[in-house]
Amino acid sequence: TGVATMKFKSPPVNSLSLEFLTEFSISLEKLENNRACRGVIITSAVPKIFSSGLDITEMCGKSVEHYTEFWRALQEMWLRLYGSNMVTVAAVNGSSPAGGCLVALSCDYRIMAENPKFSIGLNEAQLGIVAPFWFKDAFVNVVGHRVAERSLQLGSLHPAPEAHKLGLVDELVPEEKLMEKAAAVMAQWLALPDHARQLTKTMMRKAVLDRLVAHREEDIKNFISFVSKESIQKSLRMYMEMLKKRK
Amino acid sequence: TGVATMKFKSPPVNSLSLEFLTEFSISLEKLENNRACRGVIITSAVPKIFSSGLDITEMCGKSVEHYTEFWRALQEMWLRLYGSNMVTVAAVNGSSPAGGCLVALSCDYRIMAENPKFSIGLNEAQLGIVAPFWFKDAFVNVVGHRVAERSLQLGSLHPAPEAHKLGLVDELVPEEKLMEKAAAVMAQWLALPDHARQLTKTMMRKAVLDRLVAHREEDIKNFISFVSKESIQKSLRMYMEMLKKRK
Amino acid sequence: TGVATMKFKSPPVNSLSLEFLTEFSISLEKLENNRACRGVIITSAVPKIFSSGLDITEMCGKSVEHYTEFWRALQEMWLRLYGSNMVTVAAVNGSSPAGGCLVALSCDYRIMAENPKFSIGLNEAQLGIVAPFWFKDAFVNVVGHRVAERSLQLGSLHPAPEAHKLGLVDELVPEEKLMEKAAAVMAQWLALPDHARQLTKTMMRKAVLDRLVAHREEDIKNFISFVSKESIQKSLRMYMEMLKKRK
Numbered sequence: 001t002g003v004a005t006m007k008f009k010s011p012p013v014n015s016l017s018l019e020f021l022t023e024f025s026i027s028l029e030k031l032e033n034n035r036a037c038r039g040v041i042i043t044s045a046v047p048k049i050f051s052s053g054l055d056i057t058e059m060c061g062k063s064v065e066h067y068t069e070f071w072r073a074l075q076e077m078w079l080r081l082y083g084s085n086m087v088t089v090a091a092v093n094g095s096s097p098a099g100g101c102l103v104a105l106s107c108d109y110r111i112m113a114e115n116p117k118f119s120i121g122l123n124e125a126q127l128g129i130v131a132p133f134w135f136k137d138a139f140v141n142v143v144g145h146r147v148a149e150r151s152l153q154l155g156s157l158h159p160a161p162e163a164h165k166l167g168l169v170d171e172l173v174p175e176e177k178l179m180e181k182a183a184a185v186m187a188q189w190l191a192l193p194d195h196a197r198q199l200t201k202t203m204m205r206k207a208v209l210d211r212l213v214a215h216r217e218e219d220i221k222n223f224i225s226f227v228s229k230e231s232i233q234k235s236l237r238m239y240m241e242m243l244k245k246r247k
Numbered sequence: 248t249g250v251a252t253m254k255f256k257s258p259p260v261n262s263l264s265l266e267f268l269t270e271f272s273i274s275l276e277k278l279e280n281n282r283a284c285r286g287v288i289i290t291s292a293v294p295k296i297f298s299s300g301l302d303i304t305e306m307c308g309k310s311v312e313h314y315t316e317f318w319r320a321l322q323e324m325w326l327r328l329y330g331s332n333m334v335t336v337a338a339v340n341g342s343s344p345a346g347g348c349l350v351a352l353s354c355d356y357r358i359m360a361e362n363p364k365f366s367i368g369l370n371e372a373q374l375g376i377v378a379p380f381w382f383k384d385a386f387v388n389v390v391g392h393r394v395a396e397r398s399l400q401l402g403s404l405h406p407a408p409e410a411h412k413l414g415l416v417d418e419l420v421p422e423e424k425l426m427e428k429a430a431a432v433m434a435q436w437l438a439l440p441d442h443a444r445q446l447t448k449t450m451m452r453k454a455v456l457d458r459l460v461a462h463r464e465e466d467i468k469n470f471i472s473f474v475s476k477e478s479i480q481k482s483l484r485m486y487m488e489m490l491k492k493r494k
Numbered sequence: 495t496g497v498a499t500m501k502f503k504s505p506p507v508n509s510l511s512l513e514f515l516t517e518f519s520i521s522l523e524k525l526e527n528n529r530a531c532r533g534v535i536i537t538s539a540v541p542k543i544f545s546s547g548l549d550i551t552e553m554c555g556k557s558v559e560h561y562t563e564f565w566r567a568l569q570e571m572w573l574r575l576y577g578s579n580m581v582t583v584a585a586v587n588g589s590s591p592a593g594g595c596l597v598a599l600s601c602d603y604r605i606m607a608e609n610p611k612f613s614i615g616l617n618e619a620q621l622g623i624v625a626p627f628w629f630k631d632a633f634v635n636v637v638g639h640r641v642a643e644r645s646l647q648l649g650s651l652h653p654a655p656e657a658h659k660l661g662l663v664d665e666l667v668p669e670e671k672l673m674e675k676a677a678a679v680m681a682q683w684l685a686l687p688d689h690a691r692q693l694t695k696t697m698m699r700k701a702v703l704d705r706l707v708a709h710r711e712e713d714i715k716n717f718i719s720f721v722s723k724e725s726i727q728k729s730l731r732m733y734m735e736m737l738k739k740r741k
Contacts, residue, residue, distance in 0.1 A: 108397075140392075142393050143393070144391055189400070189401065192401060193372070200377050200399045201396075204392070204395070204400075
């Protein structure tokens with residue numbers, strides 16, 4: 001059918017570790033270069049979670065070289081996903097904070113399980129950190145400036161019904177219908193001639209992609225200088241301990 | 248009353264041919280230079296169709312000189328309409344795909360007959376072609392980035408009720424009330440002092456107008472190189488034959 | 495609690511006079527420099543009116559030096575308010591046209607008394623004048639391009655329920671609950687770590703703030719040349735006389 005399904009399977013919470021990001025990028029690249037593949041559905045094999053976002057252990061007590069490599073891998077993944085020539089559909093079958101939300105935001109279409117216990121959002125501010133400008137750009141392109149301004153400042157995690165109301169996801173369906181619906185949406189998008197659709201997508205997304213490409217090294221330096229601060233290291237460690245206790 | 252009504256009357260479907268576009272521009276210019284005229288209502292004299300968009304015969308098997316003249320005439324019409332100092336109201340009394348949608352998008356206010364059989368949208372992608380960047384800019388200014396991204400990629404033609412829900416048209420009224428409503432809206436807009444209204448309109452639209460002015464020759468070259476491709480010529484010919492069979 | 499309340503008290507209508515604007519800026523600066531203060535609630539001590547906007551007497555029959563000083567004070571207030579590091583909540587307990595609307599627009603959150611007799615909007619066009627580009631930028635950031643284009647051209651004053659529907663205010667509450675609600679919203683925003691929230695706010699607002707900073711002198715010249723026109727002086731005098739008769 002020309003459609004691949006990519007299932008995140010990195011328990012317990014599909015954290016975006018350096019390894020995960022690298023594999024994700026390689027998989028996207030392979031599919032992109034495979035002429036038989038025209039679309040990809042992204043979902044999770046882990047119950048209740050789509051992706052929990054950046055792996056905080058990659059950001060704690062590591063070397064500058066490690067931070068650089070990690071951040072570059074994150075940029076690489078996003079440039080591939082947001083700029084993909086394939087049709088990309090996110091089947092969000094669980095919660096999706098921070099970097100997990102970014103993955104969903106970067107697809108062409110977002111379907112979410114209509115479970116109010118599942119939430120999605122760029123909640124970086126809650127952790128005392130700031131979403132990178134390109135997370136923000138992708139977010140504004142989906143929900144508009146005002147919703148983005150409020151949601152980012154509050155670090156909001158929106159329960160599925162609210163996310164739908166805000167336009168952060170396009171559609172809600174019962175969880176058991178999620179993959180069926182994703183396949184139907186994919187078929188609708190693939191009914192269009194690839195070339196015209198791809199050029200149109202590029203026209204819509206190029207400005208935001210170019211902005212990261214132009215400021216890529218600056219963005220890495222910015223991340224390193226931020227994450228190297230003792231105050232940030234401390235709050236990340238506290239956050240990790242809180243997560244451990246929760247389990 | 249200072250209000251002109253412009254009725255498109257080029258059966259069967261008000262295609263935007265070179266001749267049509269040239270006449271349209273001249274009419275706009277005359278009204279613009281007529282101090283007695285402060286507003287124009289644009290509608291169709293052809294049943295069920297507002298305008299079917301660009302005349303595909305102008306894009307098939309013609310010379311580079313012809314393509315250049317055609318595209319320049321399209322740009323000229325749009326620069327005049329989108330940048331008009333008059334109040335412009337579209338009374339959309341029929342379907343309005345592609346270039347027809349652009350005409351409506353470029354007015355100050357859009358009223359559409361509330362007939363779900365009438366649809367409107369930038370459906371270029373369905374034909375294997377790509378809407379020019381300035382169609383996209385005008386579209387984003389009306390419906391926002393997300394709706395535009397999805398609608399343009401899918402080449403959607405939105406039935407009137409959906410178009411209203413998306414903000415693509417401002418209001419739906421029964422077809423027999425369309426002109427009455429257009430006149431009432433026009434009166435409301437003309438109640439404002441012209442000078443302040445015009446400066447405000449310019450402030451809102453200048454960035455997008457300037458972008459075409461700055462890239463006008465590039466946009467023409469881009470169109471010619473696109474339309475000269477054998478693959479595009481082929482799909483346009485197929486599309487025309489399909490249209491003929493439909494009749 | 496780290497929260498200040500600023501109550502506009504300049505009867506009869508809290509006009510933004512040179513003196514008012516200067517005091518407003520000084521108050522904001524003091525609060526900004528006071529580490530104990532993390533948020534400010536802005537409301538009115540005058541019944542039925544939040545602020546009536548720019549004081550027209552400052553714009554009538556004065557010297558170029560006066561116009562310059564007045565406009566610079568307006569810019570200064572806005573740069574401080576829109577760029578404030580504090581959480582800013584507008585408790586809009588009355589009508590709020592023109593510059594009054596700008597004050598509300600520049601806060602992080604807007605709560606309005608749900609009284610349909612209270613209205614809010616950038617109604618400059620009704621007076622034959624044009625809102626400055628930075629009023630427009632702040633407006634577009636809140637309500638989007640299309641709503642702004644229409645509202646600014648018509649100089650609309652939106653009754654509270656309509657303002658809420660358009661996203662111009664975030665929430666409506668009964669007037670007697672306004673301050674209670676403002677305090678609750680403030681507490682929600684202050685629950686976030688200041689530093690991350692401030693950097694996020696800057697990321698969202700910097701482009702628009704920078705645009706005024708870059709064009710500040712040009713904007714002053716523009717105002718002076720506009721306000722010095724005899725036709726504008728005449729319509730402002732007529733407007734003032736109409737206001738006097740109303741009383």
